[in-house]
Amino acid sequence: MNDTLALQADGLTKVYGSGHTEVVAMRDASMRVRRGEITALLGPSGAGKSTFLLCVGLINPPTSGRVAIGGRPVLDGPRALVDLRRFRRENIGFVFQKSNLIPFLNAVENVQVVGELIGHPPPVARRRAIELLDALGVGARASNRSTQLSGGEQQRVTVARALANQPSLILADEPTAALDSVRGRQVMELFRDVAHQHGTGVIVVTHDQRALDVFDAIYQMEDGVLARAPALAQSECR
Amino acid sequence: MNLAVRDIRHSLGRFVLTTIGVGMLLMVVMGMGGIYRGLVDDALVVTRGVGADLWVVQQSTRGPFAEVSRLPRRVVDRVAAVPGVTDAREFVFHTIQREHRGKPLRMGVLGLGWPTDKGEGLPMVAGRVLAQNHYEMIADESLGLALGERLRLGKDTYTVVGVTSAMVSSGGDGIACFTSRDAQAIQFDEPGESVRLERQARRVRAGEIDFGRTQPSVLDRASGSSRAIVALPGPAVSAVIARLMPGADTDAVLRTFEGWSDITVYSAAQQEDLLLKGSVDRARRQILLFRVLLTIISAVIMALIIYTLTLDKLHPIALLKLIGAPNHVIVGLIMQQSLIMGALAYGVAYLIGQQLFPLFPRRVLVAGDDLLRLGAIVLVISVLASLLGIWKAMRVAPNEAIG
Numbered sequence: 155m156n157d158t159l160a161l162q163a164d165g166l167t168k169v170y171g172s173g174h175t176e177v178v179a180m181r182d183a184s185m186r187v188r189r190g191e192i193t194a195l196l197g198p199s200g201a202g203k204s205t206f207l208l209c210v211g212l213i214n215p216p217t218s219g220r221v222a223i224g225g226r227p228v229l230d231g232p233r234a235l236v237d238l239r240r241f242r243r244e245n246i247g248f249v250f251q252k253s254n255l256i257p258f259l260n261a262v263e264n265v266q267v268v269g270e271l272i273g274h275p276p277p278v279a280r281r282r283a284i285e286l287l288d289a290l291g292v293g294a295r296a297s298n299r300s301t302q303l304s305g306g307e308q309q310r311v312t313v314a315r316a317l318a319n320q321p322s323l324i325l326a327d328e329p330t331a332a333l334d335s336v337r338g339r340q341v342m343e344l345f346r347d348v349a350h351q352h353g354t355g356v357i358v359v360t361h362d363q364r365a366l367d368v369f370d371a372i373y374q375m376e377d378g379v380l381a382r383a384p385a386l387a388q389s390e391c392r
Numbered sequence: 393m394n395l396a397v398r399d400i401r402h403s404l405g406r407f408v409l410t411t412i413g414v415g416m417l418l419m420v421v422m423g424m425g426g427i428y429r430g431l432v433d434d435a436l437v438v439t440r441g442v443g444a445d446l447w448v449v450q451q452s453t454r455g456p457f458a459e460v461s462r463l464p465r466r467v468v469d470r471v472a473a474v475p476g477v478t479d480a481r482e483f484v485f486h487t488i489q490r491e492h493r494g495k496p497l498r499m500g501v502l503g504l505g506w507p508t509d510k511g512e513g514l515p516m517v518a519g520r521v522l523a524q525n526h527y528e529m530i531a532d533e534s535l536g537l538a539l540g541e542r543l544r545l546g547k548d549t550y551t552v553v554g555v556t557s558a559m560v561s562s563g564g565d566g567i568a569c570f571t572s573r574d575a576q577a578i579q580f581d582e583p584g585e586s587v588r589l590e591r592q593a594r595r596v597r598a599g600e601i602d603f604g605r606t607q608p609s610v611l612d613r614a615s616g617s618s619r620a621i622v623a624l625p626g627p628a629v630s631a632v633i634a635r636l637m638p639g640a641d642t643d644a645v646l647r648t649f650e651g652w653s654d655i656t657v658y659s660a661a662q663q664e665d666l667l668l669k670g671s672v673d674r675a676r677r678q679i680l681l682f683r684v685l686l687t688i689i690s691a692v693i694m695a696l697i698i699y700t701l702t703l704d705k706l707h708p709i710a711l712l713k714l715i716g717a718p719n720h721v722i723v724g725l726i727m728q729q730s731l732i733m734g735a736l737a738y739g740v741a742y743l744i745g746q747q748l749f750p751l752f753p754r755r756v757l758v759a760g761d762d763l764l765r766l767g768a769i770v771l772v773i774s775v776l777a778s779l780l781g782i783w784k785a786m787r788v789a790p791n792e793a794i795g
């Protein structure tokens with residue numbers, strides 16, 4: 155194991171259902187993401203991108219294959235090598251397409267709750283939450299509930315929440331789908347800055363071809379098969 | 393940061409309305425307990441009011457409260473002569489219903505053992521105890537009689553010299569205390585005409601038997617006062633009550649009475665036991681069953697509302713799991729809401745009850761012990777009510793937060 159790697163996924167296969175209804179959503183997928191590196195995951199709808207993220211995010215373990223995060227082996231096939239929920243809480247940040255804020259909490263509380271979950275005293279968690287919201291430009295909306303925030307603001311709060319546990323890996327599934335291209339690009343750049351500044355590994359599933367220049371690596375997925383896009387394609391995008 | 397409180401603020405209206413509803417139910421549960429306590433307390437007022445150590449009743453009856461008991465009056469003197477007994481007297485208690493100031497006045501008439509008992513032991517709130525053998529009464533405030541008010545009962549007029557509180561019979565009627573002589577006079581009051589008719593009838597009866605014909609003086613006696621006819625017993629009494637000398641051994645005295653085959657004797661504690669096990673016991677069980685039902689209904693309502701509140705936040709719960717919240721955080725979220733609802737409902741029950749119960753026609757006695765016990769029950773049903781919601785929340789998968 156290499157602990158300069160934020161994520162090391164080897165030979166992940168995911169089979170949904172069984173027998174007649176069996177769907178092989180992902181086949182022998184492998185990926186390495188270094189700390190401080192931001193990786194794009196492209197592919198048509200139904201290709202298995204979300205399946206991949208849920209596997210490496212320890213939410214929906216693979217049928218076979220291995221996952222290590224921050225140099226620590228966590229999954230061996232469907233078998234958990236650590237307490238998955240605890241590991242998620244301490245090491246992974248999530249951002250999803252639709253804003254996923256807790257409706258009965260305001261912006262700052264949505265971020266603060268993560269800090270408290272990893273054991274920070276409430277005042278400390280709150281101070282850090284406010285700092286994060288400020289850094290993401292939504293400090294002024296700290297006491298608003300998610301229904302009072304615009305889509306872009308909600309997504310920023312979600313990013314702040316994903317950062318609140320200082321994760322070694324951030325997983326974002328089409329985080330900009332609900333945003334216009336300017337806001338979408340801002341969010342992508344935000345992820346890049348987070349990766350570069352905090353040394354976090356970031357994987358972003360996206361359809362947005364225009365923002366590909368912010369990524370350090372690009373993976374492509376089709377029919378459950380994951381492949382790293384050729385370096386040439388990457389330099390073209392830059 | 394308390395998630396439960398924040399979620400409650402989010403759906404405040406529903407939470408508050410349910411809490412008030414459950415609170416009202418709990419108030420009824422509390423009130424029914426209070427009614428039972430009131431019943432018990434009222435049932436014991438008379439026995440405690442007369443301050444008897446021993447109750448002497450007709451052989452093998454459970455009188456005088458549970459069933460009819462008849463004793464010849466001379467038992468009073470026999471009981472008084474038993475070593476260890478300070479004094480004995482007839483127990484006089486009966487209920488009358490008369491007109492007073494144009495309204496029906498129901499009251500329990502209780503005889504006190506003048507002169508040893510002038511009413512010192514009564515819960516007086518105004519006036520004084522009895523000062524003479526006749527024509528004075530101590531009335532309970534629930535009767536609505538004022539100090540100094542005069543009341544005609546039978547052939548005599550009685551003056552209210554003292555007022556008590558919480559002296560209510562097991563039927564809920566206010567009790568008035570008289571000397572036991574006056575109480576009997578009220579009980580056995582006969583109009584003059586009826587007395588004349590009885591003397592006439594007696595004379596006729598005496599004339600029809602040999603004894604009357606051969607002894608003319610008997611005919612003369614028959615037309616006179618009943619008291620002058622030695623052969624006729626006085627009115628029977630329902631029970632004789634006795635007080636023991638300070639430090640007397642109750643069991644020893646009871647053993648003395650064991651040899652008497654015409655009576656049965658109960659200690660004060662046994663008499664109270666008879667009262668509570670008899671007439672009050674069925675009421676107690678009746679009320680208890682209603683309370684159990686209402687408690688179950690409260691629990692079901694709480695469980696349903698906690699469950700729907702949980703259904704409403706399945707998505708946030710899935711999200712909490714996704715970002716790694718441990719189960720105890722989620723269980724805590726739901727159970728705390730249930731406990732908060734239970735606690736607030738209990739408070740609502742108490743506060744509304746405090747305002748409402750005094751307006752009830754009969755006493756609702758909400759006592760400290762019962763409050764504590766109900767508090768514990770509320771705690772238990774709050775926990776139980778949250779289980780359904782918790783069960784649902786535990787089955788939510790974190791990936792339900794996505795998509």
Ligand SMILES: Nc1ncnc2c1ncn2[C@@H]1O[C@H](COP(=O)(O)OP(=O)(O)O)[C@@H](O)[C@H]1O
Nearest residue numbers: 170171177179198199200201202203204205206
């Ligand atoms: N829970 C599931 N049960 C069965 N099939 C699923 C499930 N989730 C996804 N799939 C299937 O797996 C394939 C990949 O889905 P997904 O990973 O969501 O693709 P993408 O995110 O690239 O659009 C699809 O064919 C989808 O129908």
Ligand SMILES: [Mg+2]
Nearest residue numbers: 203204205327
């Ligand atoms: Mg998807």
